[in-house]
Amino acid sequence: MTSVMGTRMLRKEDPKLLTGENKFIDDIHAPGELWMGMVRSPMAHAKITSIDTSGAEGMPGVHSVYTGAQLQDMGIGVGALPCAWPVTEDMVNPPHLPVAVGEAKHVGEIVAVVLASSRYEAADAAEHVVVDYDELPTVSSLADAVKDEAMAHSDLGTNKAFHWPLDPNPEGTAAAFANAAHTVKAEFIQQRLICAPMEPRGCLAIPSPAGGEITFYSATQVPHILKVMIAATTGIAESKIRVIAPSVGGGFGGKLNVDPDAILSVTLANHIGLPVRWTESRSEAAGSSHQGRGQIQHIEAAADENGKLTAVKVHLDADMGAYMMLITPGVPLLGSFLYTGVYDIPNLSFTCDGWFTNMVSTDAYRGAGRPEASYAIERVMDIMAGQVGITPEEIRARNYIAGGEAFENHEAASTLVFDSGHYRPAHDRALEMAKVADLRAEQARRRDAGETKQLGIGMCTYVEICGLAPSRALGGLNYGAGGWEHATVRILPTGKVEVVSGSTPHGQGHETAWSMIIADKMGVDPNDVEVLHSDTAKSPLGLDTYGSRSLAVGGVAIAMAADKVIEKAKLIAAHQFEAAPEDVEFDAGSFSVAGTPAKSVHIQELGFAAFAAHDLPDGMEPNLQEQVSFDPPNFAFPFGTHVAVVEIDTETGGVELLDYIGVDDCGHQVNPLIVEGQVHGGIVQGAAQALYEEAVYDEYGNPLNPSFMDYLVPSAAEMPSIKLDSTVTPSTTNPLGVKGVGEAGTIGSAAAVINAICDGLSPYGVTDIEMPATPKRIWEAINSNGGAA
Amino acid sequence: MDVSMTVNGTAQSHDVEPRTLLVHHIRDGLGLTGTNVGCDSSSCGACTVHLDGQSVKSCTVLAVQANGSDITTIEGLADTARSAGNATGDQDWHPMQEAFQQCHALQCGYCTPGMVMASVAFLEENPNPTEAEIREGLEGNLCRCTGYHNIIKAVQSVAGGDA
Numbered sequence: 001m002t003s004v005m006g007t008r009m010l011r012k013e014d015p016k017l018l019t020g021e022n023k024f025i026d027d028i029h030a031p032g033e034l035w036m037g038m039v040r041s042p043m044a045h046a047k048i049t050s051i052d053t054s055g056a057e058g059m060p061g062v063h064s065v066y067t068g069a070q071l072q073d074m075g076i077g078v079g080a081l082p083c084a085w086p087v088t089e090d091m092v093n094p095p096h097l098p099v100a101v102g103e104a105k106h107v108g109e110i111v112a113v114v115l116a117s118s119r120y121e122a123a124d125a126a127e128h129v130v131v132d133y134d135e136l137p138t139v140s141s142l143a144d145a146v147k148d149e150a151m152a153h154s155d156l157g158t159n160k161a162f163h164w165p166l167d168p169n170p171e172g173t174a175a176a177f178a179n180a181a182h183t184v185k186a187e188f189i190q191q192r193l194i195c196a197p198m199e200p201r202g203c204l205a206i207p208s209p210a211g212g213e214i215t216f217y218s219a220t221q222v223p224h225i226l227k228v229m230i231a232a233t234t235g236i237a238e239s240k241i242r243v244i245a246p247s248v249g250g251g252f253g254g255k256l257n258v259d260p261d262a263i264l265s266v267t268l269a270n271h272i273g274l275p276v277r278w279t280e281s282r283s284e285a286a287g288s289s290h291q292g293r294g295q296i297q298h299i300e301a302a303a304d305e306n307g308k309l310t311a312v313k314v315h316l317d318a319d320m321g322a323y324m325m326l327i328t329p330g331v332p333l334l335g336s337f338l339y340t341g342v343y344d345i346p347n348l349s350f351t352c353d354g355w356f357t358n359m360v361s362t363d364a365y366r367g368a369g370r371p372e373a374s375y376a377i378e379r380v381m382d383i384m385a386g387q388v389g390i391t392p393e394e395i396r397a398r399n400y401i402a403g404g405e406a407f408e409n410h411e412a413a414s415t416l417v418f419d420s421g422h423y424r425p426a427h428d429r430a431l432e433m434a435k436v437a438d439l440r441a442e443q444a445r446r447r448d449a450g451e452t453k454q455l456g457i458g459m460c461t462y463v464e465i466c467g468l469a470p471s472r473a474l475g476g477l478n479y480g481a482g483g484w485e486h487a488t489v490r491i492l493p494t495g496k497v498e499v500v501s502g503s504t505p506h507g508q509g510h511e512t513a514w515s516m517i518i519a520d521k522m523g524v525d526p527n528d529v530e531v532l533h534s535d536t537a538k539s540p541l542g543l544d545t546y547g548s549r550s551l552a553v554g555g556v557a558i559a560m561a562a563d564k565v566i567e568k569a570k571l572i573a574a575h576q577f578e579a580a581p582e583d584v585e586f587d588a589g590s591f592s593v594a595g596t597p598a599k600s601v602h603i604q605e606l607g608f609a610a611f612a613a614h615d616l617p618d619g620m621e622p623n624l625q626e627q628v629s630f631d632p633p634n635f636a637f638p639f640g641t642h643v644a645v646v647e648i649d650t651e652t653g654g655v656e657l658l659d660y661i662g663v664d665d666c667g668h669q670v671n672p673l674i675v676e677g678q679v680h681g682g683i684v685q686g687a688a689q690a691l692y693e694e695a696v697y698d699e700y701g702n703p704l705n706p707s708f709m710d711y712l713v714p715s716a717a718e719m720p721s722i723k724l725d726s727t728v729t730p731s732t733t734n735p736l737g738v739k740g741v742g743e744a745g746t747i748g749s750a751a752a753v754i755n756a757i758c759d760g761l762s763p764y765g766v767t768d769i770e771m772p773a774t775p776k777r778i779w780e781a782i783n784s785n786g787g788a789a
Numbered sequence: 790m791d792v793s794m795t796v797n798g799t800a801q802s803h804d805v806e807p808r809t810l811l812v813h814h815i816r817d818g819l820g821l822t823g824t825n826v827g828c829d830s831s832s833c834g835a836c837t838v839h840l841d842g843q844s845v846k847s848c849t850v851l852a853v854q855a856n857g858s859d860i861t862t863i864e865g866l867a868d869t870a871r872s873a874g875n876a877t878g879d880q881d882w883h884p885m886q887e888a889f890q891q892c893h894a895l896q897c898g899y900c901t902p903g904m905v906m907a908s909v910a911f912l913e914e915n916p917n918p919t920e921a922e923i924r925e926g927l928e929g930n931l932c933r934c935t936g937y938h939n940i941i942k943a944v945q946s947v948a949g950g951d952a
Contacts, residue, residue: 010890011890014898016898018863018890018901019864019867020822020824020864022823022898027822120806120808197897198833198897198899198931199899247898249825249898249900250896250899281829282827282828282829282833506897507898677939680935680936680938681896681934681935683936685933707829707830707832713931715924715937716924716927716932717927721938722936
């Protein structure tokens with residue numbers, strides 16, 4: 001049988017999704033269910049002076065109404081929501097109750113909750129709860145938070161939540177700057193982004209009639225983590241909680257939190273003995289779901305006379321929002337290790353201050369800290385190239401780790417060890433595919449002709465940290481959990497293979513990829529493999545999906561468990577052959593004795609032998625089932641080169657993304673079809689940050705663009721077709737040599753697009769443009785210098 | 790109010806609240822949950838169905854407005870192709886469903902029913918579109934996973950007749 005690994009196998013997930021048979025959270029119902037209607041604060045920071053629920057209580061379909069204070073009195077859902085990443089010993093972490101008591105700290109914070117028989121009745125009743133507020137001073141931007149004048153939390157006396165340094169060699173950095181021939185100093189703003197998976201969040205908590213068990217359906221990326229956290233927050237015994245993530249319609253980080261709605265639905269369902277559900281509305285999400293990014297980056301770089309960088313110094317101000325959610329404080333720190341990018345820069349000094357604001361919390365969004373870091377260093381490389389007088393291509397070539405040649409185990413200035421890399425081939429291939437020489441000629445022609453529409457070419461050579469994560473490394477960062485992943489592989493009596501996955505898909509195609517790994521290892525038909533996942537009753541152990549970890553940790557665990565099954569099956573085969581195990585060979589699913597291939601047994605046949613257990617080797621336990629918890633020894637470091645080509649209308653400031661080229665290296669690929677899909681989507685999300693998306697707040701902390709009417713998730717009309725290729729540099733971190741690709745596109749594309757715009761505008765004296773690069777910002781940048789090219 | 794409509798070839802009659810959106814009637818009233826809701830401003834197109842042969846965002850239509858109409862949802866799409874004799878592939882699907890799988894034009898699948906329905910209706914209006922026309926034609930349907938690249942390829946492959 002030829003191996004399916006590396007083939008473009010069509011996805012097993014697709015038929016249900018293409019026919020509407022599939023069940024997302026809002027498609028699942030329980031008899032007697034009640035809908036939660038949330039009463040949310042319209043004020044960003046205010047004292048709650050009174051809440052009158054009487055208007056809602058008599059309304060049709062209304063079961064009950066609860067304020068935060070009432071829930072406290074009843075002892076329901078009183079536990080603060082968890083933050084699993086207290087990044088420093090003295091991090092400030094004000095309690096985040098599911099329903100506010102006393103004060104509201106951001107627009108959208110829940111102040112009361114209605115239970116009613118239908119979604120319409122719940123929404124109607126929530127509108128009839130009357131709340132009086134006394135407005136308090138509001139911190140409506142990160143820039144304001146840093147001033148530390150108005151306080152996001154009245155009682156804290158400061159907005160600063162923590163100070164976190166990463167400075168392995170301060171003397172080295174100081175010396176590098178003292179001796180630099182060139183320095184660059186820049187400030188970049190990473191605007192807040194709305195995660196916006198197409199499926200809004202939602203949940204359904206179903207209590208059992210007796211016994212105290214609760215089944216919790218959630219549109220979540222992290223059912224296993226959620227189970228632990230619900231237990232820790234509510235006091236319900238972990239063994240009584242079953243969490244099921246049905247089909248989940250995208251996440252991008254936006255569905256990895258422990259949100260107020262989760263704790264409320266579980267605790268209220270438990271209290272009243274009826275199922276309780278909630279589905280977020282899109283406009284509600286701006287105040288009910290965490291957002292991404294929200295940073296101000298102060299970065300300085302030093303270089304010698306040839307443009308060889310010698311040090312990078314970064315101070316990050318990071319917007320936490322109103323509360324610390326699950327990994328809010330850790331997200332900016334995930335980028336700290338990547339401010340030297342793919343370059344051999346010997347010194348890195350990094351500090352991060354976390355700040356509270358009166359906006360909804362920030363937390364993970366595709367890339368989580370790493371796109372921000374990649375953006376900053378890649379912008380700096382272009383600016384430095386301009387200063388040194390060399391091209392963006394040349395400055396990168398001069399700075400690559402190992403001179404762009406293949407390497408393994410490179411210790412970066414951050415002290416992290418890059419597993420493997422080979423940067424120059426991706427660089428060369430991307431420039432070749434983009435036909436950069438032709439583009440430069442066309443650019444020169446347009447400039448000479450003074451044409452209205454100017455061309456810009458930008459590149460980004462990124463590296464990312466994925467395969468989160470070695471548990472010890474997480475421990476060193478004070479993260480409250482490990483980074484392993486668990487897998488079980490069993491051959492059933494009928495010969496079918498059952499895989500239990502601890503990592504949890506929400507669009508990535510785990511069922512297909514895991515089936516391919518098993519098919520390759522065991523020599524079985526991928527259609528004979530069934531993958532169980534996303535249900536803590538079927539898959540009790542797992543750490544779920546985020547940080548491009550599924551394949552590099554979870555997929556590897558599956559491959560290792562398959563190896564153990566094969567090892568045991570070999571002993572059974574040897575027993576049947578009356579041969580020594582070392583004389584038994586395994587090839588394409590069949591065991592045979594070396595030299596006598598005519599006599600063979602297929603591994604799937606041994607499923608029944610192990611199940612029946614009539615004739616197993618002495619002392620062997622029945623059944624063919626093995627499990628592995630794989631804790632990776634290191635992260636994996638995928639990389640790539642992206643090139644963006646933009647056309648800028650210098651009269652209107654409008655930008656069109658004409659062409660986009662990505663050459664990515666994620667190590668060995670299980671299924672290139674899936675890899676390409678991940679990269680396409682990632683590129684568009686990063687380009688959208690560069691060009692369109694920003695969660696905008698007014699001075700009172702009101703979200704100004706909460707709906708899809710005005711939050712500009714790009715459509716097909718804004719995006720070009722994308723040209724992709726790949727190189728393969730196997731990871732040394734895991735036996736499959738795989739790296740991870742979920743976030744790669746996003747990590748490469750924002751910088752490539754902005755570099756292209758700045759390149760196109762360089763004749764106008766423009767050296768930087770803030771994201772999103774709106775027509776207004778571009779027009780102003782062009783015209784701030786009198787408009788003269 | 791009594792509302793009657795033919796949905797995926799079956800006559801349906803229900804008493805609905807006058808304010809009920811067509812999409813909620815389809816999902817909650819008729820139990821056809823393949824049609825999804827992705828926003829509350831008629832921006833995302835996840836709820837796209839065919840109403841008397843035209844694609845509409847079913848969140849912009851009240852159920853009562855659809856009284857007397859003929860509706861096709863994603864659940865009924867393959868049957869329309871089978872009736873028309875142009876179902877295709879191992880699954881005997883509508884060519885657009887088949888093309889979406891072949892081209893990997895879906896990931897999480899949430900926008901997919903609406904995207905497929907919009908694509909089918911688009912090609913009925915413009916059977917031989919350019920890439921730019923496809924992109925413009927699907928501008929009312931948002932996808933967060935695919936970057937649209939493979940969706941465009943899928944529509945092109947059906948338009949080109951080689952799906």
